[in-house]
Amino acid sequence: GAVVSQHPSWVICKSGTSVKIECRSLDFQATTMFWYRQFPKQSLMLMATSNEGSKATYEQGVEKDKFLINHASLTLSTLTVTSAHPEDSSFYICSASSTGAGNTIYFGEGSWLTVV
Amino acid sequence: GQNIDQPTEMTATEGAIVQINCTYQTSGFNGLFWYQQHAGEAPTFLSYNVLDGLEEKGRFSSFLSRSKGYSYLLLKELQMKDSASYLCAVRDWGGAGKSTFGDGTTLTVKP
Numbered sequence: 001g002a003v004v005s006q007h008p009s010w011v012i013c014k015s016g017t018s019v020k021i022e023c024r025s026l027d028f029q030a031t032t033m034f035w036y037r038q039f040p041k042q043s044l045m046l047m048a049t050s051n052e053g054s055k056a057t058y059e060q061g062v063e064k065d066k067f068l069i070n071h072a073s074l075t076l077s078t079l080t081v082t083s084a085h086p087e088d089s090s091f092y093i094c095s096a097s098s099t100g101a102g103n104t105i106y107f108g109e110g111s112w113l114t115v116v
Numbered sequence: 117g118q119n120i121d122q123p124t125e126m127t128a129t130e131g132a133i134v135q136i137n138c139t140y141q142t143s144g145f146n147g148l149f150w151y152q153q154h155a156g157e158a159p160t161f162l163s164y165n166v167l168d169g170l171e172e173k174g175r176f177s178s179f180l181s182r183s184k185g186y187s188y189l190l191l192k193e194l195q196m197k198d199s200a201s202y203l204c205a206v207r208d209w210g211g212a213g214k215s216t217f218g219d220g221t222t223l224t225v226k227p
Contacts, residue, residue, distance in 0.1 A: 006158075034214065034215075042219070043203065043217045043218060043219040044205075044217045046215075046216070049214055091156075093158050105149065107151075107158040107160070110157065110158040112156075
């Protein structure tokens with residue numbers, strides 16, 4: 001079945017540095033991917049919609065200059081957390097829709113970011 | 117926008133049946149998803165309803181009533197491994213797969 005892979009699974013970085021998270025659709029093309037953030041015991045919050053070949057669409061309250069999204073190909077979207085701070089520590093999850101599989105949305109494995 | 121409500125916590129006994137309800141008020145509707153999420157892991161897909169009625173898939177079933185803005189997830193023959201958070205998500209018309217998630221229902225299955 002359709003699979004979405006996310007890397008890295010775990011990352012620890014120092015305050016002020018930048019971290020890149022990759023999201024790949026392994027066996028289907030995804031013109032649109034989604035990035036979510038989830039704090040402990042809270043629900044998934046949509047951060048932005050990543051569109052292949054164009055600018056991402058950010059949700060209200062999400063800083064586009066801080067969370068850089070690049071969707072350069074039909075199988076890869078990247079989220080870069082720039083100048084990370086401890087409050088950015090969270091679980092980041094991407095998803096993509098495979099229209100050939102009943103409109104199912106598939107999630108990546110998620111990436112735990114800890115900023116120290 | 118979307119407003120999605122589901123109970124925060126539920127407890128049930130191993131072998132029993134449990135129903136998790138989800139109500140929604142949306143500006144657009146293009147399907148409702150149920151996901152299971154174990155602590156520290158990404159959500160996994162359980163079901164997708166876009167038409168009214170009951171969809172059955174093994175021990176899990178999902179029901180949708182679009183006129184009532186209501187769905188439920190039914191889990192039968194509960195197992196200990198079913199202890200998890202269950203997320204209801206409504207898909208909007210705008211964008212391919214853009215969904216809004218409820219806060220999730222934490223289900224605890226006891227022996």
